[in-house]
Amino acid sequence: MLLFYTGRSQSKLLNGGGSDEWNREHVWAKSHGGFGTAKGEGTDLHHLRPTDTTVNSSRSNLDFDNGGIPHKEAKGNFSDTDSWEPRDEVKGDTARMLFYMALRYEGDEGELDLELNDKVENGSNPFHGKVSVLLEWHSMDPVDERERRRNNLIFEEYQGNRNPFIDHPEWAEMIW
Numbered sequence: 447m448l449l450f451y452t453g454r455s456q457s458k459l460l461n462g463g464g465s466d467e468w469n470r471e472h473v474w475a476k477s478h479g480g481f482g483t484a485k486g487e488g489t490d491l492h493h494l495r496p497t498d499t500t501v502n503s504s505r506s507n508l509d510f511d512n513g514g515i516p517h518k519e520a521k522g523n524f525s526d527t528d529s530w531e532p533r534d535e536v537k538g539d540t541a542r543m544l545f546y547m548a549l550r551y552e553g554d555e556g557e558l559d560l561e562l563n564d565k566v567e568n569g570s571n572p573f574h575g576k577v578s579v580l581l582e583w584h585s586m587d588p589v590d591e592r593e594r595r596r597n598n599l600i601f602e603e604y605q606g607n608r609n610p611f612i613d614h615p616e617w618a619e620m621i622w
Contacts, residue, residue: 450495475507479572538587
């Protein structure tokens with residue numbers, strides 16, 4: 447498998463919490479709303495990705511924005527005290543995952559009402575930012591075949607639903 451932020455290929459068997467192992471990254475940070483790993487927001491495959499454990503820890507619950515200092519282990523990723531910038535190859539993927547989460551989880555069925563906003567440091571509120579930057583990333587890193595295959599697999603084999611921003615990228619600008 448390819449780890450999301452590093453792009454490093456790694457055996458699926460090296461899963462855990464140790465150095466150079468991988469774990470599950472909630473791209474919409476769990477603490478942004480406090481949904482944990484319960485069914486629904488916490489287990490939705492459209493925003494879960496494998497990441498290096500130490501890189502996942504560095505990203506923590508930071509909002510997304512441009513800038514910061516280069517990450518030592520994850521080349522092309524940057525962070526500062528309030529934000530994380532992923533490598534160019536996954537910027538659009540990141541944006542489309544957050545667009546999906548904000549659209550899918552509206553609080554209608556007992557889940558949280560997740561919303562995008564245009565700021566960082568959202569704390570434990572069910573908000574994620576920075577939407578203006580996410581729209582830029584969405585445009586600069588268009589949907590690729592890997593995203594399409596993953597979207598199809600999640601639909602056909604696991605959840606029975608799709609990320610509409612992979613199928614219809616134009617909807618992001620229409621909504622936000």
